[in-house]
Each structure stands twice: as structure tokens, then as C-alpha cells.
Amino acid sequence: MVDDLPEPGGLDPLELRAWRGLIEVTPLLQRHLDRLLMADSGLSGSDYPVLVALHERGEPALRSTQLADLIGWEQSRLSHHLARMESRGLVVRSRHRSDNRVAEVRLTEHGRATFRRAAKQHSQAVRTHFAEVLSSAELEALATVMETIKNHLDTA
Template sequence: MDERRLDDSEMATWLPTIRFVQLLPQVLDRTLKAETGLNHAHYAILITLAGRGESTVTMTELAQIAGLSRSRLSHALDSLEERGWVVRSSCGSDKRTLSATLTPAGRELLRSAAPVHVAQIRDLVLGPLTDEERAQLGAILTKLIPGVTAAL
């Protein structure tokens, strides 16, 4: 096996994977912006915060969960905070550690954006697959995520 080149079988898997991984965020971003004025990265941050209920999330946790660098996260949170959708505060015991919380306005925005996002995910990703294929895709991605996360 040539270590410098993917074989035909590997290439047949890799090319559609990379194409899908590159295209999906662009399509999701374009639709969310057009329908709600919110980009996909901001939506991911807001939905992550919403999943925590009333509790706060530290910047480190949020960056890991949302898959963003700390600088990109900071820039995104600046924008979300300016719009009144997120509030940042220092953690009680360690003033150097910042956390973020979703505001009521942020929750309302998510209520209007979620149906757009969910419909698109169903249309582009889940709908074309059978139940068995969805389970396989979930299992495959769950198996691959730790390696990618560890490489960050």
C-alpha cells in the first residue's frame, strides 16, 4: 500500500465525504441567514447554550462543544451579546473564567430559527436515508469524532 496516496476504495469513500462536509455548512448557513438573519455558527452556539437550560457554560466548554477556536468563539459571542441574545459573565470563584448564558431574546430567536434548521436537516441529511442508514451514519460519525476531537 502506498502511504502517500489513497487507493481507489479509500478515494471512493473520501471524496464524497469531504464534499459533503464542505457543502453542508455552506447550505445551512445560507438558509439560516436568509430566513432568520442568523448564521450557522451562531445558531450552533445558541443551541448549545439552550441545551444547558438556565445554567452557564464556560468559554472552554462552549468552544469544545461548538467546535470553534477560542478566538472565533469570542468574536461570535461579541456579536451575539451585542444583539442581546447571550450574556457573558465571570465565574463566581475564578474571575478570569468567563461563562455564557442564553437570554430570553436568544431563546425566542431559537424558537423561530429551529423549524427552519430542522426542516433543512431533515431534507438534506435525514430524509434521504432509511432508519437503518441513519443509525449507521450516527454510529460511524460517533466512532470518528473522538479521533478528530483529539487532533484539535
């Protein structure tokens, strides 16, 4: 009865299991890791990818657009978030020498230090709650599935 039309309009049971699993569990996992990150570094889940990208880059500084592309965010979201991160002293924005429109984004020393501390803990958490509970075959399958979906989304 409950299994009859769990989501009316008809995905078959396997499709439904996979779909619901994906959209229900992924946020749970995210939330769990975000809380750990916040608890032991004071960083939000959104801060993290920004810091990763900036940390990998070093010099020359990243412009806002490049940063957005790297982490797959919309410009507007990044602008808002950089404003918040700037007010917390994690990053700084400065104007580009020759093109006054572009904003160059850099880590502050505090940002760099905070990220370094966070990265160890966070990577460990990803291992503990994600990587280590799956086999190589499962990781491979998952990676492939995500790439397939992304390609299809980009194409469509």
C-alpha cells in the same frame, strides 16, 4: 486516464470516492443549510450550535470553557464569536461572582426567541436535505463511521 491518478500517491478508487464525497459534499450541505438559516432567522451557521448549547442549559449559566467543550470549539474561536453575538444582542457575558476570570454566558430574551423560531425551520431543513434522503441503515452506518473517525483522531 483521469481515473489513473486522480489524487496521486494512491488511494484506491473506493477510498477516493468515499473521501472526496465526504470532504466535498459535507461543505455543500452545510452551506445550503447555513443559507436557509440566515435567510429565515438572520443566524449564521456558527451562531446555531452556540444557541443550542445555551438554550439546553438554561440556568445556571455556562462558562465559556464549558460551552467550548460542549460544542467542540477552541476557546479563541468562541471568544471571538461571542463578541460578535453579544454585539448583535443574542447573548451576554458577565463575570463570575467568586472567580473573576470566568465569563458566564447567557441568552438574552432576543437570543432565546430568535433561536426558538430558528430551531423549527432548521430541524425541518436537516430532515429534508439529510435525514429523509437516507435509510436507517445508512444513518446508522454514517453515525458509526463518524464515531470511529473521531475516536481515532482523539487517540492519535
